[in-house]
Amino acid sequence: MKKNDEYDVYCTDLSDQGAGICKVDEEVVFVFGLLPNERAKIKIIKVYSRYGIGRLLKLEKESGARQIAPCPVAKWCGGCQLQIVKYEAQCEFKDQWMARLFKQERLYPILKAKEPLFYRNKAQFPIQLHDGVRKMGFYKRHSNEIVDTNECLIQNDGINRIYSFLYEHLDEACARGLRHVFIRCSLSNDQVQVVWIGREKTREIEALSNSLRQAFPNIVSIVFNYNERKDNVILGEDYEVLYGSDSIIETCLGNEVVLHFKSFFQVNPKQMEVLYQRAIELAGMQKGDRCIELYAGTGTIGMAVSKYVKEVIGVEIVKEAVENANENARRNGIENCCFVCEDASKFVKKYTGDVDVLFVDPPRKGLSEEGIEQIHRLSPNRVVYISCNPNTLKRDIERFREQAYDCVCIQPVDMFPYTSGIESIALLRKK
Numbered sequence: 001m002k003k004n005d006e007y008d009v010y011c012t013d014l015s016d017q018g019a020g021i022c023k024v025d026e027e028v029v030f031v032f033g034l035l036p037n038e039r040a041k042i043k044i045i046k047v048y049s050r051y052g053i054g055r056l057l058k059l060e061k062e063s064g065a066r067q068i069a070p071c072p073v074a075k076w077c078g079g080c081q082l083q084i085v086k087y088e089a090q091c092e093f094k095d096q097w098m099a100r101l102f103k104q105e106r107l108y109p110i111l112k113a114k115e116p117l118f119y120r121n122k123a124q125f126p127i128q129l130h131d132g133v134r135k136m137g138f139y140k141r142h143s144n145e146i147v148d149t150n151e152c153l154i155q156n157d158g159i160n161r162i163y164s165f166l167y168e169h170l171d172e173a174c175a176r177g178l179r180h181v182f183i184r185c186s187l188s189n190d191q192v193q194v195v196w197i198g199r200e201k202t203r204e205i206e207a208l209s210n211s212l213r214q215a216f217p218n219i220v221s222i223v224f225n226y227n228e229r230k231d232n233v234i235l236g237e238d239y240e241v242l243y244g245s246d247s248i249i250e251t252c253l254g255n256e257v258v259l260h261f262k263s264f265f266q267v268n269p270k271q272m273e274v275l276y277q278r279a280i281e282l283a284g285m286q287k288g289d290r291c292i293e294l295y296a297g298t299g300t301i302g303m304a305v306s307k308y309v310k311e312v313i314g315v316e317i318v319k320e321a322v323e324n325a326n327e328n329a330r331r332n333g334i335e336n337c338c339f340v341c342e343d344a345s346k347f348v349k350k351y352t353g354d355v356d357v358l359f360v361d362p363p364r365k366g367l368s369e370e371g372i373e374q375i376h377r378l379s380p381n382r383v384v385y386i387s388c389n390p391n392t393l394k395r396d397i398e399r400f401r402e403q404a405y406d407c408v409c410i411q412p413v414d415m416f417p418y419t420s421g422i423e424s425i426a427l428l429r430k431k
């Protein structure tokens, strides 16, 4: 296989990043835009020691799974990987990826989304100036370059309307001090929060904030978040509220949830409820159970679980999220739930009480080896592990197995349609 050479290939598989997998001279080549069972002419654009990257030149035979991408910038944008795949087939691919990864486990079919487009409640649009010209949109695949676009088909309508307004009115003067604009909305209360993220709150930003408020009365919070960092961490520490408060109010399974802009919240609120309900069902809780919820965010799982059990202690590292979680429990009249601000591993190491069921919902990197050992020391009867990364989930299930926990089953949930992301729940039981 040589760079710039052209080949006729047959695609046998789809990688979990959404690239078609083919072989050239017995070597693997990944081709974005190509689907399993398709034939195509490709050009090799990169050659690495163990694989190559090809560019699709001409499709010779099409798969029945293919559709015309609903999004006009899908070819370039790094946000969605499965725009050219019909929704049913997206779920089939996700089931296949999970089956390949979890060969030995009892695996349920993915719980599909009823509304696979316009589902996201949060967007972080990068803003850049190129030779004095403002660009806004999403990052290109594997790049910091922006695909300039005025809407996104997986964002909900409320976000798109505000974003289109900004796309039209946010000029070069406004863009000068900005890195991102963050928009989050609550579906149940029709509230919207806009967070400017950048170096300097300018007069132009204040003026645009006023225009936004006039155009969109459902905006209840406008914040300027100061971030001068050079890395790719989006939010900075310090902030100033320009209008309203620093939070919005959403609901989750009947509970009101106050949500600070620094607090984590699932991006697909409808599938979030499907996820939590299924997790509760799998946990098979009893009235006398004592629960711990590690990586608790704003307390959404803990509050939903609280009515089935004796008590819930939630642990979360972001101070604002813990404040939200305790306020949320109070607001909803929940008395058997409390939340502490601490690193989850440190908490587990110190904790000496009894635990029947432990919920964990860590970030993508999963749990540490030591964290799993400490969970074993606490000896909960069941562990309900919610994960947004099947690879770290697999690693952690193996580590739990070494610590005498069997994996009873895994339930994938399609939280991120049109992207290659998969959320899943694994139920682990002490042997």
Ligand SMILES: C[S@@+](CC[C@H](N)C(=O)[O-])C[C@H]1O[C@@H](n2cnc3c(N)ncnc32)[C@H](O)[C@@H]1O
Pocket: 263, 264, 265, 266, 294, 295, 296, 297, 298, 299, 300, 301, 315, 316, 317, 318, 321, 342, 343, 344, 345, 361, 362, 363
């Ligand atoms: C995937 S989110 C889940 C949040 C919540 N369970 C939910 O569904 O909304 C992971 C959460 O873990 C928190 N977190 C990250 N590292 C942590 C740590 N070392 N200790 C405790 N919490 C942590 C994050 O702030 C975030 O709220």
